[in-house]
Each structure stands twice: as C-alpha cells, then as structure tokens.
Amino acid sequence: MLKLFSEVVPARPIKLIERLVGWICLVRLIEEYRVISRVLVPQSLHFPVIEGLPSLTLGQAAIVLALWFGAALAFAIGWKTRISGPVLAMVMGYTLMIDQQLYFSHLYLLCLIVLLLTLAKAGIASESNFVWRWPILLLQIQLSIVYFFSAVSKVNSVYLRGYMLGANLRKDLPGVVFTPRMLTTLAVASIVIELFLAGAFWVRNLRKSAVVVGVLFHFTMVLTLTPSVAAQLLFFAIACISIYPLFFLQKQENDLVATQTMDVPLDRGKVIGIG
Amino acid sequence: MPGSVTLASRLPIVFFFLYLAVQIALPVYRLLQPRPTRFGWQMYSAASVPSRVWIMSGDRLQEISPGSYIGNFRSDLEWERYALPHLCRVRSGATAVRYLMPLDAVVREYRC
Numbered sequence: 001m002l003k004l005f006s007e008v009v010p011a012r013p014i015k016l017i018e019r020l021v022g023w024i025c026l027v028r029l030i031e032e033y034r035v036i037s038r039v040l041v042p043q044s045l046h047f048p049v050i051e052g053l054p055s056l057t058l059g060q061a062a063i064v065l066a067l068w069f070g071a072a073l074a075f076a077i078g079w080k081t082r083i084s085g086p087v088l089a090m091v092m093g094y095t096l097m098i099d100q101q102l103y104f105s106h107l108y109l110l111c112l113i114v115l116l117l118t119l120a121k122a123g124i125a126s127e128s129n130f131v132w133r134w135p136i137l138l139l140q141i142q143l144s145i146v147y148f149f150s151a152v153s154k155v156n157s158v159y160l161r162g163y164m165l166g167a168n169l170r171k172d173l174p175g176v177v178f179t180p181r182m183l184t185t186l187a188v189a190s191i192v193i194e195l196f197l198a199g200a201f202w203v204r205n206l207r208k209s210a211v212v213v214g215v216l217f218h219f220t221m222v223l224t225l226t227p228s229v230a231a232q233l234l235f236f237a238i239a240c241i242s243i244y245p246l247f248f249l250q251k252q253e254n255d256l257v258a259t260q261t262m263d264v265p266l267d268r269g270k271v272i273g274i275g
Numbered sequence: 276m277p278g279s280v281t282l283a284s285r286l287p288i289v290f291f292f293l294y295l296a297v298q299i300a301l302p303v304y305r306l307l308q309p310r311p312t313r314f315g316w317q318m319y320s321a322a323s324v325p326s327r328v329w330i331m332s333g334d335r336l337q338e339i340s341p342g343s344y345i346g347n348f349r350s351d352l353e354w355e356r357y358a359l360p361h362l363c364r365v366r367s368g369a370t371a372v373r374y375l376m377p378l379d380a381v382v383r384e385y386r387c
Contacts, residue, residue: 005287035347044346045361047353049313096313101347103313112298119290123283134291142298146316149302153310153317163377164319164350236318 004137008130009249011121015078017242018117022076024238025088025110029068031231032095032102036061039101047100056098067091075114082126085118105146106236112142113239136246143243144198151194154187162187168225193217201247211244311351322350325374331384332368341374355385363387 037058038044046055056064068091074084093111096103116139120131158164162183169177176182193213200210218237222230305315311323328341342348344361352358362372363385372385 002288005284005291039346041346043344045344045358047345047357100313100352101345101349103349103351105316105318108314132287134287138291138294141295145298145302149306149316150318150320153302153306153315153320156310156321158321158377159319161378164322167322167350167377168319 004134005132007133008124009133009136011129011131013245013249014117014120014131014136017245018081019076019078020238020242021110021113021117022072022074022078022088024235024242025072025092025114026069026076028107028110028235029065029072031235032068032107033065035102036065036095039099044101049097049100049103053097064091064095068095081118082121085114089115089118104232104235106232106239109142109146109236109239113139113242116142133249136249139243140201140246143240144201146240147194147198151191151198154191154194160184160187165190168229170224170226173224190217201244207247210247214244215241313351317351319350322377324348324350324352324354325376327375328362329373329382330362330366330369331371331373332366333370336373359385 040056040058040061048055067087071084071088071091074080075088089111092107092114096108096111116135120135122132124131154160154164162180165186166178166183177186194217197210197214197217200206200213218233218240222233222237225233302315305312305317309323310321311317311319325341328339328343330337330339339362341354344365345352345358359372359374363369369387371387373382374385375382
C-alpha cells in the first residue's frame with residue numbers, strides 16, 4: 001500500500017487535463033459573475049452556508065472574481081501552477097461558502113480537481129515528465145464518490161415519483177415524457193446509471209462501456225434538462241469526463257524514473273504509463 | 276537518505292487518508308440530514324423549496340413567486356429557515372405566510 005506514495009504517472013496527460021480544467025474554470029467565471037451580481041445585491045435575501053460568516057459586498061466580490069480570473073488563466077496556460085492552482089481552488093472554494101445561492105456541486109468538484117492536480121506535481125521538478133500517482137488515484141476515487149452519493153441521495157419519494165425530473169426537464173419535450181410512469185422510469189434509470197458509473201470504471205472489462213455510458217448520460221442531461229441549468233450541467237459533465245482518461249493509465253514496471261530530473265528520491269518508484 | 280521516514284514523506288500519506296475520510300464521511304453524514312443539502316453530491320435529489328407561496332394580510336391572501344427576494348433560486352436552499360422570517364419582515368401587514376411543499380397535500384402556515 002505504501003508503495004503507492006512512491007509511484008508516478010506520465011505528466012503529459014495530466015497536464016492536458018490541467019489545461020482543460022483551467023479553461024473550464026475560466027469560462028465558469030462568466031456564470032459566477034452572472035449569479036453573484038444577482039445574489040449579492042442588498043434586495044436579495046442572504047442564505048448563509050455557515051451561520052455568522054459574513055456575506056460580501058459587490059465591491060469585495062469583484063476582487064474575488066479578479067483573483068479567480070488571474071489564477072484560472074495562469075492555471076489554463078500552465079504558468080506557475082503550483083501557486084495558481086491552490087489560489088484558484090481556494091477562491092472557488094470560498095465562493096461556495098458565501099451563500100447557499102452560490103453553492104454548485106460542479107464548482108465544488110472543480111475545486112477538488114484543481115487541488116488534486118496541483119498536488120500531483122508537489123515536490124517534483126517542473127520539467128519532469130512524471131507526476132505523483134496518489135493524487136490521481138484520489139481523483140479517480142472522487143469520481144466514484146460523486147456518482148455513488150448522487151445515486152444514493154436520489155433514493156427518496158420526491159425523486160422516485162419524478163418530481164425533480166418533471167420540474168427540470170425541458171418543457172418542449174413530448175408530453176409522454178411527463179407522465180408519472182415515464183418520470184418514475186427515468187428517475188430509476190438515472191439512479192441505476194449513476195451506480196453503474198460509480199463502480200464500472202474500476203472493472204477493466206467495463207471501463208470503455210463506462211466512458212460511453214457516462215458521456216451519453218451527461219450530454220443527455222445537458223440536452224434534455226431546462227436551459228436555465230444547461231450551463232451548470234455542461235460544466236459538471238466536462239469536470240466528470242475530464243477524470244475518465246485517468247482510469248486508462250497502465251502500470252509499467254521499468255527504470256525510467258531514475259533517469260528523470262526530479263528533486264525527490266524516486267529510486268524505487270514505479271512508472272504508470274497511459275494505455 | 277534511503278529508507279528514512281521524514282515528516283515531509285508522511286504528509287502525502289496523511290493527506291491521502293484524511294481526504295478520503297472527509298470525502299466519504301461528509302456525504303454519509305449529509306445523507307442522514309434532510310435532503311437536499313450541500314457538500315454531499317445530492318444534485319437534483321429533492322427540493323427544500325415550496326412550489327407555491329401565499330402572503331396572508333388579515334383576510335386577504337396574495338400568491339407570490341417562490342423565488343421572490345431570492346437572487347438565485349435553487350431547489351436546495353434552506354427556504355423555510357431563512358425566507359419565511361424575511362417575507363414577514365419585508366411584506367408590511369403580513370400576518371402569515373402559507374406555502375405548499377413539493378408533493379405535499381397540506382398547505383403549511385408560518386405565522387409572522
């Protein structure tokens with residue numbers, strides 16, 4: 001088990017994911033600006049996430065958003081990611097705590113992804129071709145946690161009776177979709193799919209099926225749920241799908257690590273290549 | 276020094292298990308609380324906001340949008356905790372707020 005903490009994986013796919021996530025965080029800033037400018041006005045009711053934690057004024061929020069922009073841009077172009085990553089995760093994480101109206105699960109997931117991607121490079125020379133494997137494993141586990149708890153939390157009468165889907169599906173879908181039986185069928189199907197995705201990525205024979213099912217599932221949601229939440233679902237889809245390639249990393253027992261320029265001892269490290 | 280265990284070498288191990296503990300324990304704890312709530316991956320699992328709201332002023336009953344006075348209306352807001360007292364404060368003359376929660380047959384009432 002402790003061997004995990006000396007294992008590394010190739011940096012190239014991780015850096016590509018880092019760039020993608022950085023750009024998503026940058027684009028997500030537009031949505032944050034839209035929501036924050038409606039939530040932090042004096043006439044809007046404050047819903048504290050933590051009782052006693054003060055809200056922000058619009059002026060203070062502008063500073064937070066400027067920090068977000070700078071950190072996300074730096075992270076997206078791969079500049080000083082050891083600093084921009086933690087700053088970006090902290091700023092996005094802070095906005096989740098300001099007001100319940102500013103809490104979004106996809107933003108929480110993006111925070112965790114940025115944090116773990118940054119940790120994958122902690123203590124490793126920037127020119128190295130490898131990053132730590134343990135934060136990547138945490139990202140993989142995180143994806144399963146998201147799908148698992150999303151499925152389990154939906155096992156309740158409000159969801160199973162189709163209320164949530166009925167309220168959030170596009171109103172221009174065929175009428176048959178909105179019948180109680182169909183809404184319940186769709187509700188059960190969504191729970192089954194999420195449970196499948198929580199486990200299937202860990203089974204070698206099911207991994208490719210999981211990618212297909214996952215991509216179809218996320219984009220079906222984006223296309224069929226009401227446009228007011230489509231942007232959020234798209235961010236969530238890309239955040240989740242960005243983790244999928246990590247399940248295709250394959251172990252390669254070789255001595256490459258010893259030849260890499262790294263400022264940490266990795267003489268007993270294993271290299272995990274992408275397959 | 277090969278084989279030596281330093282505090283720095285232990286940090287990843289500590290972080291790994293702490294992260295997992297938090298990321299499993301928090302959603303489990305959230306499952307035991309009324310749904311939906313935050314930091315538990317409970318997206319679209321339920322609604323804690325009403326489908327209809329009325330302001331009662333004496334004998335007069337006026338329906339308002341459930342999203343009134345809310346900048347970003349989400350289904351996981353603690354509406355009953357924060358919105359009900361707020362509505363009583365900002366609607367002068369309001370004596371009660373009546374509201375219907377999703378799939379409920381009975382209209383609830385909050386006295387101002």
